[in-house]
Amino acid sequence: DTAVSQTPKYLVTQMGNDKSIKCEQNLGHDTMYWYKQDSKKFLKIMFSYNNKELIINETVPNRFSPKSPDKAHLNLHINSLELGDSAVYFCASSRLGTGGADGELFFGEGSRLTVL
Amino acid sequence: QKEVEQNSGPLSVPEGAIASLNCTYSDRGSQSFFWYRQYSGKSPELIMFIYSNGDKEDGRFTAQLNKASQYVSLLIRDSQPSDSATYLCAVKEGNKLVFGAGTILRVKS
Numbered sequence: 745d746t747a748v749s750q751t752p753k754y755l756v757t758q759m760g761n762d763k764s765i766k767c768e769q770n771l772g773h774d775t776m777y778w779y780k781q782d783s784k785k786f787l788k789i790m791f792s793y794n795n796k797e798l799i800i801n802e803t804v805p806n807r808f809s810p811k812s813p814d815k816a817h818l819n820l821h822i823n824s825l826e827l828g829d830s831a832v833y834f835c836a837s838s839r840l841g842t843g844g845a846d847g848e849l850f851f852g853e854g855s856r857l858t859v860l
Numbered sequence: 861q862k863e864v865e866q867n868s869g870p871l872s873v874p875e876g877a878i879a880s881l882n883c884t885y886s887d888r889g890s891q892s893f894f895w896y897r898q899y900s901g902k903s904p905e906l907i908m909f910i911y912s913n914g915d916k917e918d919g920r921f922t923a924q925l926n927k928a929s930q931y932v933s934l935l936i937r938d939s940q941p942s943d944s945a946t947y948l949c950a951v952k953e954g955n956k957l958v959f960g961a962g963t964i965l966r967v968k969s
Contacts, residue, residue, distance in 0.1 A: 787959040800956055851903035
């Protein structure tokens with residue numbers, strides 16, 4: 745059983761289109777994240793939800809809208825895609841805590857978005 | 861957002877040697893530190909975490925933390941070609957992990 749699964753794994757689309765990526769985790773974690781990894785491999789947080797509530801919203805354009813229908817799912821919808829949106833988007837989950845390994849992220853396989 | 865810095869590399873070491881990967885961070889309040897390994901085209905996977913000053917060993921891997929110097933490192937003993945990957949240092953800040961840009965490690969046989 746895949747712990748954190750995302751679909752689709754690959755998206756190729758034209759500028760201006762809208763696309764969605766879905767994520768599901770079966771680890772029983774309360775917190776889920778979207779990270780963006782650019783061509784230089786820099787992994788940057790975009791959003792985080794805890795029990796369906798948005799707790800982190802980094803400086804991300806309004807064209808990106810996350811939605812969490814329940815604590816096991818976190819989806820990402822992107823409107824009016826731009827060339828600079830091309831990247832790998834990783835979904836992740838974790839236990840929310842303050843000690844030791846709390847905060848360890850479990851990543852999905854990534855969704856590679858290419859905007860032409 | 862505070863910063864996490866790593867030398868991008870590539871760091872090349874011969875098979876069997878010790879690879880030393882370094883990371884500095886700017887947030888003095890950070891308490892938990894993680895090393896992730898990412899193979900090309902794959903997702904990051906956790907190798908080790910550390911939250912106390914000193915060394916923590918797990919097999920061929922040793923993490924070292926010095927909070928006074930805001931420095932965390934990862935040593936890989938007896939490096940193998942299969943260790944060739946990008947190593948990401950991550951620091952916990954509040955409810956999120958902040959990642960460095962990663963160091964590319966190449967182990968040559």
